[in-house]
Amino acid sequence: xxxxxxxxxxxxxxxxxxxxxxxxxxxxxxxxxxxxxxxxxxxxxxxxxxxxxxxxxxxxxxxxxxxxxxxxxxxxxxxxxxxxxxxxxxxxxxxxxxxxxxxxxxxxxxxxxxxxxx
Numbered sequence: 001x002x003x004x005x006x007x008x009x010x011x012x013x014x015x016x017x018x019x020x021x022x023x024x025x026x027x028x029x030x031x032x033x034x035x036x037x038x039x040x041x042x043x044x045x046x047x048x049x050x051x052x053x054x055x056x057x058x059x060x061x062x063x064x065x066x067x068x069x070x071x072x073x074x075x076x077x078x079x080x081x082x083x084x085x086x087x088x089x090x091x092x093x094x095x096x097x098x099x100x101x102x103x104x105x106x107x108x109x110x111x112x113x114x115x116x117x118x
Contacts, residue, residue: 008039008047008048008049009047009048009049009070009072010048010049010050010051011048011049011050011051011109011111012051012053012056013050013051013052013053013056013109013111014052014053014054014056014109015052015109016033016036016037016038016050016051016052017033017038018108018109019038019050019107019108019109020033020038020039020040020048020050022089022090022091022107022108023040023048023050023107024040025089026074026085026086026089027040027042027048027074029041029042029046029048030042030043036051036052037049037050037051037052038050048072056109058106058109058110058111059110059111059112061094061096061104061106061112062096062098068111068112071111071112071113071114072111072113072114073102073113073114073116074113074114074115074116075116075117075118076115076116076117077117079102079103079115079117082103082115083103083105083115086105086115087105090107090108091105091106091107091108091113092105092106093105094106094112101116101117101118102114102115102116102117103115
């Protein structure tokens, strides 16, 4: 029997409403705002949450000056099309691309995330 349930992943950021809008559009999930916290939720209950941190410092990847601590991977059918779409939403392509089956991008708050073929 499980001790706990896994309701969501929480990302620190300077503006939870803006970052939730980005991920809500990326995943086509419902954005559920509160004051300094926003949930982005799928119909099946999957959830990403965003909390405001006043002195937020964006991670520096691949270096460890300000470590990324975690990142999100998203499965896509076409890397070029998906990259174009997320850049239009506000992501930036990172200059360091260490593989060919995935792309490393930064969300609007600077968190690294990957678009992956599998």
